Amino acid sequence: MNKYSITLCIGLMLSIQALIADVRLPQIFANGMVLQRNQPIAVWGWADPGEQVKVGLNTQQQETTANADGTWKLTLSAEEAGGPFQLVVSGKNTLTLSDVLIGEVWICSGQSNMQWTVANSDRAEQEIAGANYPQIRQVEIPRKTSGVPLDDVEEPLEWKEANPQNVGNFTAVGYFYARELYKQLNVPIGLINTSWGGTIVETWISKEALEKDKSLKRAVHVFEQVPADTVRKNTDPNHYPTLLFNAMINPLIPYTIKGAIWYQGESNAGRAYEYRKSFPMMIKDWRKRWGLGDFPFYFVQLASFKAAGGISATGSTWAELREAQHMTLSLPHTGEAVTIDIGNTDDIHPRNKQDVGKRLAAIALHDSYGRDVVYSGPxxxxxxxxxxxxxxxxxxxxxxxxxxxxxxxxxxxxxxxxxxxxxxxxxxxxxxxxxxxxxxxxxxxxxxxxxxxxxxxxxxxxxxxxxSPFRTDNWTPATKNAVYELKN
Structure with missing residues (x-):
């Protein structure tokens, strides 16, 4: 090895060591972010083992020591709504995040009707032109799959204000939900948009939760036999279970949130009876992992759509899925927005997302914020x-x-x-x-x-x-024997 090569190797080693030494935050911590008000705020990241890490926000400062594996976490005291502030994290280096707001933070997740943007909704031009809500902000999580739980997303994230330049790419349901809350609460609203069209619920549930169910664990065991390289190359979120939990939910935990809104189920209609357990399983799984108790979880019941043309005489998988969704209301702090009146017979993506957002917001105003408002139909x-x-x-x-x-x-x-x-x-x-x-x-x-x-x-x-749709009978559903299977 010549002198130049030795010098180059030493330089690379020093660069790697310097990179490791830097205090680092998860990508979701970025300029313009919204932190949850009135709850202790989790802040975490990575540094050198044993490194002292200080975190400052508003008038408070906390410090901790990085663990032997380089991870660190601390909890800031609860803050009232306000801002903008700076979040300053320092160790051997210093990170300063600016324009940080304190308000209400909501996960927006599910499949295409949550992913659906303002730009593709009713009255899009008018809605975009009128978006002047700098205290409503969205961060969009990249659509990735992973066979193992990730501790962070790969690329930098950006929190964007709801203005005419940005709002067209916001989740429409999330934006119209946030807009109603903002008008009533007058506090910043942060949306974490982690959604992917066409996805089944099993891909959003952790492996550990699925393994606790005697039928669902069979698919997990088949999944565990798939070579890691095969899973790594896969880009289909429905190909295996738990892929989106690993890549699009786990990296967000334990970011302090108020709750979640969810619009999904179309892709599970063929296994609607099984959704009676898989959907509440997912909610309980997320709540357990976040460690914030029974945080609010509000969902959209499937809208009207011709689908397979199912009716009582032939069996309706969509009606059975709506029933499974409705049964999930047995969990505390859940809510259901009924939308059969604002669907589209010929389009699985109804454009009226404004009323969807309003109905979800009415539930939140009642359940999360104690307002005396009507939030449900008969x-x-x-x-x-x-x-x-x-x-x-x-x-x-x-x-x-x-x-x-x-x-x-x-x-x-x-x-x-x-x-x-x-x-x-x-x-x-x-x-x-x-x-x-x-x-x-x-x-x-x-x-x-x-x-x-x-x-x-x-x-x-x-x-x-x-x-809300209903039946008074308990006669055998058409989807009773349809189960989630993964064939090796």
Whole structure:
């Protein structure tokens, strides 16, 4: 080896050592970021083993020592909404992040209807031109897959303000949600957009959570037999389980958040019955890993869409998926935005994301912020059979029941013991619906909006929220035996 080569090697070694010595933050910590108000703020990163690390924000300063593996973490005291501030992190080097706001931070996740941008939504030009909300900011997580949990994303991230230059690329549901919250709360709103179109729920769940279920763990065990290099080269998020949890959720933990909004399920409709366990499994998995208790988790029920044209007579996978979503409300601090009235028969991506955001925001204002607002349409409570008629009672009537688009109530079906459903005549009586059919003299069950595309169903409360689809029977669903499988 010549003298030049030796000098070059020494220089490279010193450069590597200098790089290792630098205190480093995860990429989500960047200029213009929003930190969560009124909760202890997690800050973490990497440094030399044993290195002293100091973190300053506003008037406070904390310090810690890097662990033997070079990781460090500390927790700043809770701050009230405000800013802009600087976040200063120092060790052998100093990092200074500017224009840092304190407000409400929300994860925005799911598949294409969450990924869907403002630029592709209704009245896009008007919405973009009118976006003047410098305290609403989004950071978008790169769409990557990984076979193992990542501790950070690879490339630098950028928090962007909601202005005409940026907002067209914001998640539309997230932006319209944030805009409603901002108008009511008048505090900064941060959106972490981690979404990927067409994805199944199993790719968003950790391996450890999936392994706890006796059927889902079979797919994990097959996945573990796949060569690491094969997984590494894979770019399909649905090809294996847990890929997006590893690459697009784990790197965000434990960034302090208020909660999450979620729009997904279309890709799981064929296994809707299984979604009854996989969806709440994911919510509980995220909550456990973030360590913030039962943080708010609000989701969008599937909109109306022709899909496979499923109805009660043939079986509707989309109706069964909506039922599975609705059942998830048994978890604390969850909420459901019903959207069957604002879907599009011919387009799985309805453009009206404004009303979706507003309905999610109403849930948050009630559940997260204690506001006395209406946040739900009529929800089935019970039914009684009186001769040839069935009477349906609801919660969340809120001012009374009404219809939209037609004088008569549309969307109810009724069946006898033969389990054959027929369109029902339905009328509003006070806070109940009375249904009947001349074909069914001894009714056993009633369904409402039970179809892939129930867009003509028109029961609302006076506050303008649509009734959630439901069935009174417990007859075997069409998707009962469909399970998640991974073939080697």
């Amino acid at each position: 929800v089935y409570r019970k039914f009684e059979i009186n001769g040839a008629q069935a009477t349906i009672s609801f919660d969340h009537v809120n001012g009374g029941l009404t219809t939209k688009g037609a004088d008569k109530v549309v969307g109810f079906e009724i069946a006898g013991a033969d389990k054959h459903f027929y369109p029902a005549e339905a009328r509003i009586e006070g806070e109940t619906i009375v249904v009947s059919s001349p074909t069914v003299t001894k009714p056993k069950a009633v369904r409402y909006a039970w179809a892939d595309d129930p867009g003509k169903s028109n029961l609302f409360n006076e506050e303008g929220f649509p009734a």
